[in-house]
Amino acid sequence: MDERTRLSGINLFFLWFGAAVSVAEILTGGYLAELGAVKGLWAILLGHLAGTLLLVLAGLIGFREKVPAIMSTRISFGKQGSYLISVINILQLVGWTAIMIIEGGTAMNVIAVSLWHFNHPTLMSCLVGFLVGLWVFWGVKGFKRINTLASALLLVLTIVMSWVVFTHPAAAAEAVKQKGAFGMGFELSIIMPLSWFPLISDYTSLARTKKGALIAPFFGYFIGSCWMYAIGMAGGLLSGSPDPTKIMLAANLGLTALAILGLSTVTTTFLDVYSAGISLINIFPKVNDRMAAVGFAVIGTAIALIFPIERYTDFLYVLGSVFSPLIAILLTDYFVMKCDNRGRRADAMATVSLVSGIAFYYLIKVQELPVGSTLTTIIFTAALHFVLRRWRR
Numbered sequence: 001m002d003e004r005t006r007l008s009g010i011n012l013f014f015l016w017f018g019a020a021v022s023v024a025e026i027l028t029g030g031y032l033a034e035l036g037a038v039k040g041l042w043a044i045l046l047g048h049l050a051g052t053l054l055l056v057l058a059g060l061i062g063f064r065e066k067v068p069a070i071m072s073t074r075i076s077f078g079k080q081g082s083y084l085i086s087v088i089n090i091l092q093l094v095g096w097t098a099i100m101i102i103e104g105g106t107a108m109n110v111i112a113v114s115l116w117h118f119n120h121p122t123l124m125s126c127l128v129g130f131l132v133g134l135w136v137f138w139g140v141k142g143f144k145r146i147n148t149l150a151s152a153l154l155l156v157l158t159i160v161m162s163w164v165v166f167t168h169p170a171a172a173a174e175a176v177k178q179k180g181a182f183g184m185g186f187e188l189s190i191i192m193p194l195s196w197f198p199l200i201s202d203y204t205s206l207a208r209t210k211k212g213a214l215i216a217p218f219f220g221y222f223i224g225s226c227w228m229y230a231i232g233m234a235g236g237l238l239s240g241s242p243d244p245t246k247i248m249l250a251a252n253l254g255l256t257a258l259a260i261l262g263l264s265t266v267t268t269t270f271l272d273v274y275s276a277g278i279s280l281i282n283i284f285p286k287v288n289d290r291m292a293a294v295g296f297a298v299i300g301t302a303i304a305l306i307f308p309i310e311r312y313t314d315f316l317y318v319l320g321s322v323f324s325p326l327i328a329i330l331l332t333d334y335f336v337m338k339c340d341n342r343g344r345r346a347d348a349m350a351t352v353s354l355v356s357g358i359a360f361y362y363l364i365k366v367q368e369l370p371v372g373s374t375l376t377t378i379i380f381t382a383a384l385h386f387v388l389r390r391w392r393r
Helices: 009-020 023-035 035-067 081-116 120-138 140-166 182-194 197-204 211-241 244-250 255-283 289-304 309-336 348-364 373-390
Strands: none
Touching: 009 197, 009 255, 023 035, 023 081, 023 182, 023 211, 023 255, 023 289, 023 309, 035 182, 035 197, 035 309, 035 373, 081 120, 081 197, 081 244, 081 255, 081 289, 081 309, 120 255, 120 289, 140 211, 140 255, 182 211, 182 309, 182 373, 197 211, 197 255, 197 309, 244 255, 244 309, 255 289, 309 348, 309 373, 348 373
């Protein structure tokens, strides 16, 4: 592989930090406000610790085997079995693309209204979609430098936004609120890093070193995502709304606010459309990855114009139901059972475990579990899959 296409630890740190800095993460953190500051913060830290550890273990597989994320699922499901995973992944990535474009476009429109009295959310969403398509068209070589610069700028701007939130005069009074179930907060915190599972190896497979493939993504995403959740939760506690645009308007950030919203949306959504293209290549190897990614940016933008954003949390729970058993199966096969089905067409045991894990998730979803449904499903699926593999052998 050309050394110029490899990613250093710094590249990977800022890539995953930039992925975490998004309107979606801030808004999701806002749902934890009902837990209160102390319980909510513990839910954020513990949920992200568990989710990000599992995420980087999946990324380690990509580094060792030098394969993108979706192709690593062939280890468990076989070559043709991985096609189904590719389709599922494309659907969720296009869904994420639409959600990010909606939220980014809506937030940018609010700022534009305050600055210039320009009110056109549809046009703003289309602008975000165009920038994502342009960004992905540059490819990995141009992406490394631009993304590092953009993420460094995001870091500075995020500090400014944090200062606005955490110096709010009502903080002391609101921080004593304690209500809501810890399991719900933990669930929303672990789902977000796991939703990146079908993407991480697309980038760790390009890492220069093992340390860079493990440590840089872990700290980049863990710090960035916990930070965004904390901002959202604090915004929800202090103002009753985690909407970052209100925070930025209160700080009179003006054009800086547009820069934050635009950069954060584009750097995150780039990862979605690029990895959707990689998933398509798993099924159709002759497809050009760059043009496929641009195509998914167009599709995501079109869906953004009609998607009901109020169903956002339902979308998160669907991701948890699918990717929690999926990551459990892959990690169990690779690290515990030393199983490799890449030479086979499909694997029945992996399929049975996946279907059972999804069914189990929905059976326990209505229960108020201490660590939520996702981690419980991961433990159940890993145990079930281990037993099935041993029985098959």
